[in-house]
Amino acid sequence: MALTRFERFLASMLRGAVGMLFAVFQLLAPRRGADRSVRRLPPITNPLLRVPAMQLARMIRRREVTSVEVVQTYIDRIQEINPLINAMVKDRFSLALQEAAQVDKLIEEETGGEDVLEDRLPLLGVPFTVKEAFSLQGMPNSTGLVSRRGVISATDAPPVALLKRAGAIPLGVTNCSELCMWLESHNRLYGITNNPYDLERIPGGSSGGEGSILGGGGSVIGVGSDVGGSIRIPAFFNGIFGHKPTSGVVSNGGQFPPPSGQQPGFLCTGPMCRYAQDLLPMLRVMGGANADRLSLSSEVDLKRLRFFSVPHDGGSPLVSPVDQQLVLAQRRVVERLEADLGVKVQQLKIPQLKYSFQIWSAMMGAPGKDGKKPTSFAELMSDHGKKVWPLWEMAKWTVGLSKHTVAAIGLVLVEMFQRAQPTQFILQQKESLQKDLEELLGTDGVLLYPSHPHLAPKHHHPLFTPFNFSYTGIFNILGLPVTQCPLGLSAEGLPLGLQLVVGKQQDRLSLATAVFLEKTFGGWRDPGSIATATTRLDTSRGMSTTT
Numbered sequence: 127m128a129l130t131r132f133e134r135f136l137a138s139m140l141r142g143a144v145g146m147l148f149a150v151f152q153l154l155a156p157r158r159g160a161d162r163s164v165r166r167l168p169p170i171t172n173p174l175l176r177v178p179a180m181q182l183a184r185m186i187r188r189r190e191v192t193s194v195e196v197v198q199t200y201i202d203r204i205q206e207i208n209p210l211i212n213a214m215v216k217d218r219f220s221l222a223l224q225e226a227a228q229v230d231k232l233i234e235e236e237t238g239g240e241d242v243l244e245d246r247l248p249l250l251g252v253p254f255t256v257k258e259a260f261s262l263q264g265m266p267n268s269t270g271l272v273s274r275r276g277v278i279s280a281t282d283a284p285p286v287a288l289l290k291r292a293g294a295i296p297l298g299v300t301n302c303s304e305l306c307m308w309l310e311s312h313n314r315l316y317g318i319t320n321n322p323y324d325l326e327r328i329p330g331g332s333s334g335g336e337g338s339i340l341g342g343g344g345s346v347i348g349v350g351s352d353v354g355g356s357i358r359i360p361a362f363f364n365g366i367f368g369h370k371p372t373s374g375v376v377s378n379g380g381q382f383p384p385p386s387g388q389q390p391g392f393l394c395t396g397p398m399c400r401y402a403q404d405l406l407p408m409l410r411v412m413g414g415a416n417a418d419r420l421s422l423s424s425e426v427d428l429k430r431l432r433f434f435s436v437p438h439d440g441g442s443p444l445v446s447p448v449d450q451q452l453v454l455a456q457r458r459v460v461e462r463l464e465a466d467l468g469v470k471v472q473q474l475k476i477p478q479l480k481y482s483f484q485i486w487s488a489m490m491g492a493p494g495k496d497g498k499k500p501t502s503f504a505e506l507m508s509d510h511g512k513k514v515w516p517l518w519e520m521a522k523w524t525v526g527l528s529k530h531t532v533a534a535i536g537l538v539l540v541e542m543f544q545r546a547q548p549t550q551f552i553l554q555q556k557e558s559l560q561k562d563l564e565e566l567l568g569t570d571g572v573l574l575y576p577s578h579p580h581l582a583p584k585h586h587h588p589l590f591t592p593f594n595f596s597y598t599g600i601f602n603i604l605g606l607p608v609t610q611c612p613l614g615l616s617a618e619g620l621p622l623g624l625q626l627v628v629g630k631q632q633d634r635l636s637l638a639t640a641v642f643l644e645k646t647f648g649g650w651r652d653p654g655s656i657a658t659a660t661t662r663l664d665t666s667r668g669m670s671t672t673t
């Protein structure tokens with residue numbers, strides 16, 4: 127659907143205003159905390175850090191390596207990189223080492239053989255990380271709110287408990303955006319998290335600590351949640367895999383803030399990991415009995431699937447145009463699917479996608495079936511019942527006295543102008559998009575769609591492009607499963623990627639496609655070993671910095 131004259135005018139006004147605001151903001155904004163003279167992560171040297179989780183579990187069961195060795199290797203890597211990325215906000219290293227020693231003892235004493243252990247404890251001895259917004263017994267659960275400082279989880283969130291029951295060992299919790307509602311993982315409790323591929327850039331949000339620690343090689347599997355892209359955006363910006371499952375399969379229990387209104391249908395908890403082959407077994411564990419609905423054991427024949435490619439949202443004036451490098455990456459995927467699988471990928475335009483942001487925002491604010499409105503952002507932010515006054519808070523922010531981030535204060539302001547009910551027009555767009563996509567995808571369709579219009583932006587940049595997350599958010603409202611898949615690196619050494627969208631309960635199709643694309647495009651890359659054009663130049667002069 128072509129843009130109207132008014133929309134084109136609106137878009138250019140918005141872009142001009144955004145450019146000016148960004149320049150002013152750069153002068154006021156907090157800087158990244160880490161040593162600014164260090165510009166890249168050290169390369170991975172221990173080969174254990176390059177082994178997928180399920181393979182690590184097999185090696186531990188077969189006593190080819192001990193769980194203590196694996197856990198210690200990850201602890202060493204986290205200690206090496208965390209001062210640069212600020213991704214893990216609280217560790218439990220000594221407990222993890224004790225638990226690993228118990229695992230090694232259990233394996234020593236097991237007489238039933240490897241199969242028994244694999245069946246009962248598929249992730250035995252493998253370390254994992256958890257977004258701080260989830261309860262993990264003994265760990266903080268503040269979701270970046272200063273007023274929740276000191277909240278310590280007494281129990282485990284259900285998906286965390288299931289991973290532990292499968293034998294996995296938590297290493298600690300990772301940073302997120304304030305109240306999990308922004309694209310940057312920044313809050314006044316833990317500070318700002320950096321992207322491992324470029325420390326001046328954002329790791330995404332809200333599960334950005336997970337994205338960054340995984341991308342940096344400090345974790346192999348992790349737990350994230352997503353109500354607008356919070357698994358997929360960090361997975362994209364940090365060059366890893368992430369899966370937003372079919373709604374309702376993985377429990378959303380034990381996370382703060384709890385969803386309200388219609389949000390329980392939109393929020394999804396899911397796996398994030400460096401290797402595509404780990405997504406499916408993680409989902410099987412995290413879904414518990416509900417995972418049976420997904421027929422995850424059924425074989426997927428990629429040659430029999432129908433693939434569709436949608437290059438952009440049709441031109442929403444609120445959203446940036448898709449970066450040319452991402453357009454090309456998607457085209458390369460189409461070429462490889464056609465050449466290697468012999469399928470014909472159909473190019474499509476889906477006009478309703480242009481209203482993605484309006485649909486997401488209207489549905490997130492809509493009352494639930496009981497007629498109750500969702501808990502407001504202002505209420506969630508209130509400090510022990512003390513209301514947040516956004517304009518006063520903004521004034522305090524400019525002089526560094528607010529306990530909140532500018533994004534969270536801005537969201538309270540925006541909320542004040544939100545309608546109580548979605549308009550008929552937006553509801554119609556949502557219904558027709560739902561119907562069209564469900565018919566299109568059926569039980570054998572895979573849709574290729576950009577993950578985000580930009581590559582990982584510089585810190586604070588999303589404040590000036592706040593609607594770009596609607597490329598991911600729309601699929602939360604539609605309840606469709608989506609796998610985020612890395613596709614190599616851009617000219618400046620930043621991760622490229624793509625969303626793979628499938629029909630409800632057809633998660634195995636996007637997971638299998640991700641495994642194929644990992645083989646074809648190389649999957650996750652060690653950010654410490656990337657030589658960009660400028661790095662190579664500098665190295666030839668005896669330097670090794672990336673510019």
Ligand SMILES: CCCCCCCC/C=C\CCCCCCCC(N)=O
Pocket residue numbers: 306307308309331332351352353354355356357532533535536537540589592593595
């Ligand atoms: C000061 C600038 C504030 C401008 C606010 C503009 C309104 C944009 C609305 C919502 C942004 C939400 C971003 C959601 C990111 C992912 C959320 C998630 N947990 O999945």
